[in-house]
Amino acid sequence: MNERRDATQPSAGTSEHERATGTELICLRPRRIRLVCWVSAILLVVVFSLIATTLTGPTGSGYGTFQRGDQVAMIGLGIMFALGALLFTRPRVEADVRGVRVRNIIGSYELPWEVVRGVRFDRGAPWAALELYDDDLLPVVALQAADKQLAVDGVRALRRLHQAHLTAVTERAAR
Incomplete structure (x- = not known):
């Protein structure tokens, strides 16, 4: 059963069982905007x-x-x-072990983790971005610098899910 995490606590309280079974669902929305x-x-x-x-x-x-x-x-x-x-209240990002769904002000994207190279939040950038393997950057307006710690926690949670996917891929390849 998937457990939904709201923007107030994107990664706090995630149990080891959720991480191991891949049932963690992260749902992030900007707060200040x-x-x-x-x-x-x-x-x-x-x-x-x-x-x-x-x-x-x-x-x-x-x-x-x-x-x-x-x-x-x-x-x-x-x-x-x-x-x-x-x-401007529309942006949202949801992620689980299968992939990430990004809804920006205009446009929505659903991407599997296989096409994501990394999660970036460059210094001075207004929001985070997903770096794709085809050298594109997909803005993630839901993770805004104005939200400070909420955005940092959200980026860390996305990076943790991306890393879990990469680990699972290397384990499958090693078999």
Whole structure:
């Protein structure tokens, strides 16, 4: 049975049995950007709603008037911008002994460990990346430098699963 690890504890508490049988499932999501995005989305809807309620032009001033439809459209714009901000809460990475699934802001990838050369988190990089054998780098936006220790723990957990896969491959090859 797979045990799901959330972003709050990506690798803490993993038992030796889970490591030995390969049932560990790691699920990581960024923390800070989600908080910032949700607060921003709420503020966008509130601000655009306040602007919409104050959109009343003087009649006959020559500058035009705002109708009820204009107010509804302004609220709709606030909702659309809020939904756009919430796209940044989408990143996630899930990994187990079979492979890694990466969901970025735009695009999702499911890769077996066989195509992954390593897990990188370069100094100064905003997020981690998977180095593939075809010399591509796949960004893992879910592991962001802004999350500090959470990102470090997540990279270590991914590296541990990748190393477990490499060990299993060399053991199979030695037989």
